[in-house]
Amino acid sequence: MxxxxxxxxxxxxxxxxxxxxxxxxxxxxxxxxxxxxxxxxxxxxxxxxxxxxxxxxxxxxxxxxxxxxxxxxxxxxxxxxxxxxxxxxxxxxxxxxxxxxxxxxxxxxxxxxxxxxxxxxxxxxxxxxDTVLGTGIQTARKAIDDGLIGSPISASATMVTSGHERWHPNPDFYYQPGGGPLLDMGPYYVSALVTLLGPVVSVIGAASHTRPERVIGSGPRKGEVIPVNIDSHVTGVLVHASGALSTLFMSFDAVSTKSANIEVHGSLGTLAVPDPNHFDGDVELFALGADSWQTLPVSAGYVDSxxxxxxxxxxxxxxxxxxxAGGQLAYHALEVMESVLASAHNGSAVSIKSTVARPEPVELAALAIEVPVGGVQGISS
Structure with missing residues (x-):
């Protein structure tokens, strides 16, 4: 014990x-x-x-x-x-x-x-x-909790890259079962969506596999061809318990995007939320009746985290x-991702068996002390 x-x-x-x-x-x-x-x-x-x-x-x-x-x-x-x-x-x-x-x-x-x-x-x-504890996601959450967008209606989450083999010297695992854009990057996006909008009750997904092989672009194995045995482009719709709908777009196939990493739409406005793979970033609001986007002041989360x-x-x-950043949230996010892939293969909506309490918000706080710049020496990948 x-x-x-x-x-x-x-x-x-x-x-x-x-x-x-x-x-x-x-x-x-x-x-x-x-x-x-x-x-x-x-x-x-x-x-x-x-x-x-x-x-x-x-x-x-x-x-x-x-x-x-x-x-x-x-x-x-x-x-x-x-x-x-x-x-x-x-x-x-x-x-x-x-x-x-x-x-x-x-x-x-x-x-x-x-x-x-x-x-x-x-x-x-x-x-x-634990990126969800930083000032980016937490400031967005506070804006939602404070009613700045009214009643949340939907969200979109977008992650686009043409493939990790372009920069990673040993990218094989990204293209084998357990890899792929959803399972690799989805934890950041799904955890952020649950933090912002609450747990998910059902999902429906679709996926494609556009290229059977990839070519390593850097390192000692540059030019080597590796097989692709996963879905390299995945979309999904998440139905939150609140009634809000989130759309996932995760791709190792497309080239780029001009979309915000996450957008949350409500009855009174839209939030542009920063990259959930980072701890900070600007949160922008376009309020109903406004003429332009407004950058919100940092108002919640761990500073410089x-x-x-x-x-x-x-x-x-x-x-x-x-x-x-607990096991229950991680489990729920994993079930959501597994279920999106299952739905993509069977063509039917999948109910999510687990649930999780929306994590408590993080008040604006500084946990860290300043240390001399210099980094960590002697550590290899």
Whole structure:
């Protein structure tokens, strides 16, 4: 049985997985008094040692040693998506709380095992994206809650890129089951839509597969042809419990777009919401009867935030309460995405079995302290 997290002292964190994304977490951990990093682990011990050498007071361990460490209260799971569920289950079995990169697990069935195990063990589950806690999404949420657009009617969420193989040296996993534009980028957009408009009750989807192969555009494998075994262009309509309708447009096929990443339409106005893959950005309002767009002042969210702020927020969450970037939201978003793909293949609307309380809003706050510029050295992807 895990111990309740003590919100009055720094949360002691161990990281499993020392790939490229860890640098962003380490940079922000240095700025957050609520977090104390104590250990790191990776299947490649040299990568873990490089991180430990760059961060005072951190020791490099094997995965099993980190899971057994008495001073690790929460495991930050930065492994590949296929390992998210298995590593989370091992951490929970060791009595530790877990915060993972998105998605919560490879499938909703596996994600349910994680949540059930955590409930039984009395530990906490959190999950990226924590971008929803930044000033961009939270200022948009406050505008909706304050009635600036009247009654919400609909939203659109758009993510367009011609393909990650143009820049990623090893893009294979994006084009295999578990990858694709929806499962890769959808967690940011679906989590933002639920934060803004509440849970989803049903979906309908359509998808296409336009090219059977892709050509790697950079790195040592430049010119190599890789197969595409996923839907590379996905659209979906989400029906929220509130009655609002959201339209998803996620593509690895199209070239570009001039649309806002997210727009929310209401009876009294429309909001242009910034990129949900970022923590900040301008929120713009076109009010009924206005002549032009108005940029709203920043009014909510964690200021100057970044990856890892969800863990600091979790550390401050009262025992027994669900974190804002919590496992329940991550599970709901995963079910929504799986269901859009299922609907695209069977041609019928799919009801969403799970629900989640709309996370509590984040008041305008600064959690981080200033640190000298210099970055994290010695960490490779």
């Amino acid at each position: 895990g111990k309740p997290l003590d919100t009055d002292k720094p949360l002691k964190v161990g990281i499993i997985g020392c790939g490229a994304i860890i640098a962003q977490y380490l940079s922000n951990f240095r700025r957050l008094d609520a977090i104390e990093l104590v250990a790191v682990a990776d299947l490649d011990f040299a990568r873990a040692q490089a991180v430990a050498d760059s961060y005072e007071g951190v020791r490099a361990l094997s995965v099993d040693e980190l899971l057994a460490a008495d001073d690790v209260e929460l495991v930050l799971n930065l492994t590949i998506p296929a390992a998210h569920g298995p590593i989370a289950l091992k951490a929970i079995a060791a009595g530790k709380s877990v915060y993972g990169e998105k998605p919560l697990a490879a499938t909703t069935a596996e994600a349910k095992q994680v949540l059930d195990a955590a409930r039984e063990a009395g530990v906490v589950v959190g999950c990226a994206p 970044g990856r890892g702020f969800g863990i600091a927020d979790l550390a401050a969450t009262a025992p027994g309460s669900e974190p804002r």
